[in-house]
Amino acid sequence: MLYVPLLDDECLTSFCARFAAANLTTATELCLDMGIRFQDVVDGSDKAIEVLAEFGRIAPERLRRSSVREVEGAVNVAGEVFVRKNYARTRLRFCPECFREDDRSADRMPETRRYIRRTWPLRFLRTCPRHSCRIADLGVPPLSSPRFHDFMEAQDAMYDELDDAMSNTSSRSPSKFEAFLLQRLEAVRNDGQLLDAMPLDLAAFVCELAGISALFGPQTSERSLDEDQLWAAGQRGYEYLSGGVSGLHSFLDVMHGRRTAVRCDVGGQKIYGRFYTVLKDHDDPALLRFKREIHEYAVRVLPLSGDADVFGRPETTRYLSEKQLRDEFGMRPGHMRKMAVAAGLLDPSEIAAGAMPREVASSIAASLSDAVLPALAAELIGVHYTVFKALRRAGFFSPLLSSGNGVAAHERFSRAALLEFVGEIERTANRRSLDGLEPITVTCRKTSAKFSEIVTLLRQQRLKAVGWKPSSPGLAAVMIDPTEVGKALAPRDDGHLLVEELKEKLLTSNETMSALLKGEHLKSSVERHPQRRRAQRVISREDAETFIRTYVSFINAEREYGVSRRNLRTALKQSGLEPAFPVDEIGVSFYVREKLEAALKNVQ
Missing domain, CATH: 1.10.238 (Recoverin; domain 1)
Known part of the structure; x- marks a missing residue:
């Protein structure tokens, strides 16, 4: 009997086939002569290894390390378990340059020099790390089981195909993904917390699955791609997942970015395509953390509700x-x-x-x-709807909700703010007796004062006699002395106007007055009230009159000059007259009177 050595990284079936060829027979026949079956060698059974070690003069432990053992429908290679599809021993896969190197090995018996490396059947390995050469895959030899595991018989059965593959080699640098595969078979784990936590078969599968989705789209299947495309997919997926959780998030961001909109109740299949459906069908416990990370990240960054199912429905969502x-x-x-x-x-x-x-x-x-809504707001503060609108224009109330950002909506006011406003006025009441006092509406008629002017007096606590009639709603309960109101609204003789007084003269809002003062278009000072000694902001009468003589707002120009809004706009457009102050700052268009009057004359 002639003997052959067990070569580096050689698989057990390759050694058995070469041992048989050295003795001019097949692996099937040789095994029968030794009292075992070739299928036992394929399965890596202990008995077959012991017998083959005895006849082949090889240490049993060496043969055991080269064996591929059957494990519940899968195979165990160097401690890593692969499903049959991913470790395709029935296919003739090889590196042409390795075979050429084998052919030049003069120390080996002719016809037994070539051998199968244990890593070649690994589907994810598509490049020879030694020669930077693409792995050739000739498919399953046309032989019956278990003879297609006999490498020597397979070469004869596929002679023409093998010859073509040897003549058409192509080079390519091994990818980091392929380096990861080989290192893991050496029990090295240094590729991120997600991949290191998975068995190699599952980790490689997930890398390729992610890479396919990232490079070729979420609905692309592995079967529609060639070997070069799958090689690129494995590398791309590894680039993401070797980065651990942050790398996974980067991959998921790519998938999220491909959807213009995500419904709140959408499932994982709609978001991630085959990547999700394939993973969902895998119930391997080693994938639990991986799925949980996907679930938690999707819930965190996507507009998903509790009805969305991404590896389970979320208990709490944004x-x-x-x-x-x-x-x-x-x-x-x-x-x-x-x-x-x-x-x-x-x-x-x-x-x-x-x-x-x-x-x-x-x-x-x-x-x-x-x-x-405004109608109910008016009712809440106890005034007529038209009075409420006047108070709104005077700046006493700002809407809680209104039109904006392309949405047309009726103004809505805060019930709480309205009631607090009434409460503030009620707290100014200082008389129990209502004798000689009248409601605000009656006082307005007797003094020709505006409702808003009287409210201003109340808020500034400028009235000494204020009563409250609990049986009336809101501001209708306020009772005041018309005579006192008339005196309070009489022109001041101290050379100053309150800011609120000038606001009334300009027929503008609190916001506009505040902007004019802030922009120093009007000068103001703080003085003490002569009686109450309360600080109040005032404007010199001279400055106020100068401002009124110099400037006029768009709205007031209509009234003062008796022109229509249309003619006013025409005059402004033809003259090219710009507002005196930035409109985006003040909120109202003020113009120099002299220039506006000249523009109107030209139009008329």
Whole structure:
């Protein structure tokens, strides 16, 4: 009997086939002559190894390390378990340059020089690390089982195909993914916490799966790609996943970026395609952490509600679905989104989305619960609707919600703020007896004062006699002395005007006055009230009159010059007259009177 050596990284079936060829027979026949079956060698059974070691004069432990053992429908290679598909021993896979190197090995018996490396059947390995050469894959030899495991018979059965492959080699540098495969077979784990926690078969599979989705799209299957494309996919997936959790997040960001919009109740398949469906069908416990990281990241960065299923439904989410919005707040989700966009709490692109961020939903729901339309606002403070509108124009009330960001909406006012406003006025009441006092509306008629002027006096506590009639609603309960009001509104003789007084003369709002003062277009000072000694902001009468003589607002120009808004705009356009102050700063267009009058004359 002739003998052959067990070569470096040679698999057990290759050694058996070469041993048989040296003795001019097949592996199947040789095994029968030794009292075992070739299938036993293929399975790596202990008995077959002991017999082959005895006849082949090789230490049993060496043969055992070269064996590939069957493990419940899978195979164990160097302690790593692979499904049969991923460790394809039935296919003739080899490196042409390794075979050429074998052919030049004069120390080996002719016809037994070539041998199969134990790493070649690994489907994910597509480049020879020694020669930087593409692995050739000729498929399954046309032989019956277990004879297609006999490497020597397989070469004869596929002689033409093998000859073509030897003549058409191509070079390529091994990828980091392939280096990872080989290092893991040497029990080296240094490739990130996610991959290191998985068995090699699963880690390699997930890398390739992620790479396919990243490079070729979420619905692309492995079967539609060639070996070069799969080689690139394995490398790309490894680049992401070897980075651990942050690398996985980078991959998921790529997948998220391919969807223009994500429904709140969407499932993982819609977001990640085959990457998700394939992983979901794998119930390997080693994937639990991997799936959990995907689930938690998706819930954290995507607008997903509790109805979304990405490896399970989330217990808590940043977003609420339409059903959750209805159940939790009792409001129409579409109306909530519309008002949230108008309020600047939600991006206009999300107005038709099916979900809302929880914090936005809570905020807008609180506002809507507190909000009232102008008619009800007027009723709450006990005034006529027209009076409320006048107070609104005078700047006493700002809407809680209104049109904005492309959304048209009726103004809504805060119920709480309105009631607090009434409460503030009620706290100014200083008389129990109502004798000689009249309601604000009556006082307005007797003194020709505006309702807003009297409210200003009340808020500034400039009236000594203020009563409260509890049986009347809101401001209708205020009782004041018309005579005192008349005196309080009489022209001042101290050479100053209160800011509120000039505001009334200009027929403008608190916001506009504040902007004029802040921009130093009007000079003001703080003085003590002569009686109450309370600090108050005033403007010299001379400065106020100079401002009124010099400037006029667009709205006041209509009234003062008796021109239509259309003609006024025409005059401004033809003359090219610009506002005297920045409109975005002041909020109202003021013009130099002299220039505006000249522009109007040209139009007339």
